[in-house]
């Protein structure tokens with residue numbers, strides 16, 4: 001049995017709790033939140049034996065194997081480091097953290113303490129995303145020319161006011177890109193094998209927040225392809241998020257988790273051959289996110305511990321989208337193209 005604890009019983013914690021309780025061989029043993037009612041509510045809903053308001057006390061529970069970090073983004077590194085020092089493996093929500101220094105520290109502490117660190121990017125876990133990655137590795141689209149990500153979310157002013165950390169540089173680390181767009185940004189950089197250069201414009205056009213609610217970015221990927229990212233949290237209605245990959249031999253379009261086009265020279269559009277997956281959700285409502293991707297990543301993490309191998313998204317991999325977003329912010333600030 002692998003025993004889990006969750007720190008931070010807010011919106012996303014339910015995806016972890018649902019996933020853990022659905023896995024045979026996994027048990028949600030403890031939950032922790034500084035707000036006692038939130039910890040209590042999660043404990044009651046998922047039949048969890050231990051509740052805590054002090055994270056250090058939860059880490060004293062010897063039987064705990066894995067901590068799921070579901071606290072505000074700017075706390076991820078601190079909470080990971082404490083878990084690692086207590087000998088617990090860590091599954092950390094996106095973004096890994098919001099600065100390079102803090103990501104360096106958490107990765108290093110997990111390595112030093114011989115515990116595993118797995119990031120959550122549930123959209124990578126879906127079968128369709130995995131199929132795309134494999135096709136690109138086989139060179140099915142030939143030379144890739146353009147990869148574009150359109151990440152048009154709707155978040156109201158009330159959303160930003162629903163928790164004090166949202167929309168702040170200190171704890172959210174950014175806005176439309178660092179919090180919401182990070183999923184699509186991670187997918188495009190993963191599909192292309194990383195980004196070489198970015199040139200960006202960001203702004204706060206419609207919400208009263210410190211961070212960006214809208215951004216446009218020009219990219220040059222490591223494989224030589226060009227691309228754009230458009231990210232926002234201020235358009236109504238929200239659009240389904242899309243990643244469009246165009247090569248000299250074919251095109252694949254991923255719309256949320258659904259393949260909308262898969263057409264290669266000389267063949268028909270095979271989009272209909274790919275099964276529909278549970279919708280990843282979240283572009284219109286942050287409370288409507290499916291737990292199926294989380295479940296795949298958590299099941300993989302349990303196997304990674306058992307087989308002593310890397311999880312599907314190790315810390316070094318989870319940080320790439322954050323490094324990219326930090327370069328985008330630097331470009332927007334300086335007006336210069338930034339090399340990664």
Ligand SMILES: NC(=O)c1ccc[n+]([C@@H]2O[C@H](COP(=O)([O-])OP(=O)(O)OC[C@H]3O[C@@H](n4cnc5c(N)ncnc54)[C@H](O)[C@@H]3O)[C@@H](O)[C@H]2O)c1
Pocket residue numbers: 007008009010011012013032033034035038053055070071072073074075093094095120122163179282286289
């Ligand atoms: N994978 C996804 O699709 C997805 C979706 C939403 C949020 N997230 C990420 O999950 C994280 C949390 O987001 P959320 O929307 O659930 O936020 P939230 O504000 O709803 O929940 C955060 C919780 O952490 C608690 N907390 C704060 N400090 C604490 C501490 N020191 N000890 C214990 N608990 C503490 C708060 O009381 C709150 O209940 C963020 O990093 C966010 O980016 C990921």
